[in-house]
Amino acid sequence: MGTLFGMLNKCLQRIGFTQMYFGDRTVEPVVIVLFWLLLWFLGIQALGLVGTLCIIIIYIQK
Numbered sequence: 294m295g296t297l298f299g300m301l302n303k304c305l306q307r308i309g310f311t312q313m314y315f316g317d318r319t320v321e322p323v324v325i326v327l328f329w330l331l332l333w334f335l336g337i338q339a340l341g342l343v344g345t346l347c348i349i350i351i352y353i354q355k
Contacts, residue, residue, distance in 0.1 A: 298323050320351055 302323040306312075310322035328347045335343060 301326075315351055318351055318354070321354070324350055324354070 302321050305322040305326060310325070312322065313320045313325060324347060327350075328343060331343045331346070332340060
């Protein structure tokens with residue numbers, strides 16, 4: 294799965310998505326897109342769950 298996310302990340306960066314900074318950590322575009330896809334799929338009521346999941350993913354990245 295790491296290669297799949299890496300390739301997706303490179304494609305997103307080529308079409309114009311950029312990295313964002315969350316404190317002292319860099320957030321890759323694939324994580325941002327994953328966050329919004331999960332939010333759309335699960336609905337607004339799951340915002341806390343999705344936010345927590347993405348924060349965990351961001352901290353695992355480093």
